[in-house]
Amino acid sequence: MDEDIIEFGLYVPPHPHPLLSPEANNGYGRLRAAYDECRKRIEESDADLIIVYSTTWPSIIGHQFQANPNSEWVHVDDDFHYLGSMPYSFTMDAEFAESCVQKAESRGLQARTVNYDAFPIDTGSITALSLLNPDNRLPATIVSSNMYANRSETIVLGKAIRDALTEGGRKAVVVVVSSLSNRMFTEPIDPSEDRIHSQKDDDWNKKILEFFNDGRLEDLSQLSREIHGQIRVQKVVAYKPAWWMAATMGQHNNYTGEVLAYEALHGSGGAVIQLTPATGSVGDKEFDEDDVEYYKGDREVLNKGMLE
Amino acid sequence: MPKGEIVLGALAPHPPHVVYAENPPQNEPISEGGWETLRWGYNRLARKLETLDYDAIVVFTPHWQTYVGTHFLGLPRFSSKSVDPIFPNIFRYNYDLQVDVELSEAMCEKAAEAGLITRMMRNPDFRVDYGTITSCHMLNPKWDKPVITISSNRNTHYYSPEVMIEQALALGKACREAIEESGKRVVLVSSHSLSHRHFVTESPLPEDMSREHIYNHSQYVWDMALIKLFREGKMKEAIDIMPEYTEQTIAETEGGGIIWMMGAMDMPDYPAEIYGYQSVIGTGNCIAAWVPEPDAREIVL
Numbered sequence A: 001m002d003e004d005i006i007e008f009g010l011y012v013p014p015h016p017h018p019l020l021s022p023e024a025n026n027g028y029g030r031l032r033a034a035y036d037e038c039r040k041r042i043e044e045s046d047a048d049l050i051i052v053y054s055t056t057w058p059s060i061i062g063h064q065f066q067a068n069p070n071s072e073w074v075h076v077d078d079d080f081h082y083l084g085s086m087p088y089s090f091t092m093d094a095e096f097a098e099s100c101v102q103k104a105e106s107r108g109l110q111a112r113t114v115n116y117d118a119f120p121i122d123t124g125s126i127t128a129l130s131l132l133n134p135d136n137r138l139p140a141t142i143v144s145s146n147m148y149a150n151r152s153e154t155i156v157l158g159k160a161i162r163d164a165l166t167e168g169g170r171k172a173v174v175v176v177v178s179s180l181s182n183r184m185f186t187e188p189i190d191p192s193e194d195r196i197h198s199q200k201d202d203d204w205n206k207k208i209l210e211f212f213n214d215g216r217l218e219d220l221s222q223l224s225r226e227i228h229g230q231i232r233v234q235k236v237v238a239y240k241p242a243w244w245m246a247a248t249m250g251q252h253n254n255y256t257g258e259v260l261a262y263e264a265l266h267g268s269g270g271a272v273i274q275l276t277p278a279t280g281s282v283g284d285k286e287f288d289e290d291d292v293e294y295y296k297g298d299r300e301v302l303n304k305g306m307l308e
Numbered sequence B: 001m002p003k004g005e006i007v008l009g010a011l012a013p014h015p016p017h018v019v020y021a022e023n024p025p026q027n028e029p030i031s032e033g034g035w036e037t038l039r040w041g042y043n044r045l046a047r048k049l050e051t052l053d054y055d056a057i058v059v060f061t062p063h064w065q066t067y068v069g070t071h072f073l074g075l076p077r078f079s080s081k082s083v084d085p086i087f088p089n090i091f092r093y094n095y096d097l098q099v100d101v102e103l104s105e106a107m108c109e110k111a112a113e114a115g116l117i118t119r120m121m122r123n124p125d126f127r128v129d130y131g132t133i134t135s136c137h138m139l140n141p142k143w144d145k146p147v148i149t150i151s152s153n154r155n156t157h158y159y160s161p162e163v164m165i166e167q168a169l170a171l172g173k174a175c176r177e178a179i180e181e182s183g184k185r186v187v188l189v190s191s192h193s194l195s196h197r198h199f200v201t202e203s204p205l206p207e208d209m210s211r212e213h214i215y216n217h218s219q220y221v222w223d224m225a226l227i228k229l230f231r232e233g234k235m236k237e238a239i240d241i242m243p244e245y246t247e248q249t250i251a252e253t254e255g256g257g258i259i260w261m262m263g264a265m266d267m268p269d270y271p272a273e274i275y276g277y278q279s280v281i282g283t284g285n286c287i288a289a290w291v292p293e294p295d296a297r298e299i300v301l
């Protein structure tokens, strides 16, 4: 059934170097080539929609879906402004975004569409959409990453998007924009000397890539908290991309995985990975973390269940 | 040339709600008001600033987040539209601001001499963050003074609150030296809230004040403890409890704004002027000012 609504999933890095300076380092060039290959694969696929989940678009009021049919502006990255500006013009699927909001609300989530002239689309989404869908051949929507959301909310968000895909009879390419290890060097570097920030980050990244290669997405989703503790700078409450990707792609391990590139981006782990729903599987394990269908809020655990 | 000086340092929270509530012509959405306690406090401080003689406003903002050092605005003019990525429904503001590039470069240079990683931002397409715009609009709605924005380096998450404090203090000291050498009279702005837990839902009318309150009592108690230290002029103590305060209230102080400002002002030991405290979508917001010249100092609230 996944093949009906998900053509394939991509995991891509958020930093702008593959778009703005692919020639500065052979690794950036290889990431760019991997992006280009994915662009071709999208063109050759039956997908009619691209859904982007971006870790560089935080939200507070629930979950926001980009719905401006013509999202246009010139963006400049906060850190890497010296690499150049990023003009963009994206076609968003307003109807699908609206359907996602309805489905999210019916699963207990707070959600809304965003459709404003000059809205600041984030660096990660711009890099991904510019390279994967340069001529707006397919319409897209971008989903924000709620600052306070943890696992259950993120899983339910993915399921809501599946509901919208199923109801609309759509077929999507799912794009997660996120680093693996996300620690960057805190000083300027010569791009030609870029490398993963530490051996530990590199080791963990390679372990994660093994899982991706084996198509073990649900296993990665189950390992999210461990990954967050080990190789993520604690900027947000949790490492959510694998939760969202797994929930949106069907919560199992039945994928054909391919790591197209893995390189350093100012010290962080940048990878371009494709996961395609398949029939074979390494098998589903007994998972520690519960599944959840409906989001019931914070449930006020602190003031309930006390002994009278 | 007389030595330059800091004439006032303001803690100036930037929830875009206060600009929305003011209905200035630059902001597209229209409101029925709201958050008066903060806005009237801001209006009062803006009137005081009109009576002070100063050349430029220097803003430290948590919404220009840099990981590779501290960045400074480096072109004479920025004009664009700022749309808040989090609250786009209430903040879509057309701005046109002048930058004191000379002073910006001088601060950048001094900070580099002090061992900090720095960079000038010279991309003309760069959009100035909404923290800068909100604080500056509320403090100087005429926009008749040049502005310098300093980015916030994310030391707290990358290293620890203690590392962040050391670096923010060093940055503040470097900025003070640059200001003194410039001969200019400068207003510093530390643009941020105090406690920073938001509600994740919004009422149909965002300015419906029957729904507005602090996220929880713990946030309130911590905010009051900090403001008490402001009132008593105990800024060293305030900075000392900052790591715990920030952790307990997930405060926006994590960016280092007020610490930078206290470093620049040589850790004031005199009472702050308090202009107001109010919650915005659950967060705690205090407007306060530190005035080095005793004759210009008032008891406001």
Ligand SMILES: [Fe+2]
Binding pocket: B014, B015, B062, B063, B131, B192, B193, B252
């Ligand atoms: Fe803020």
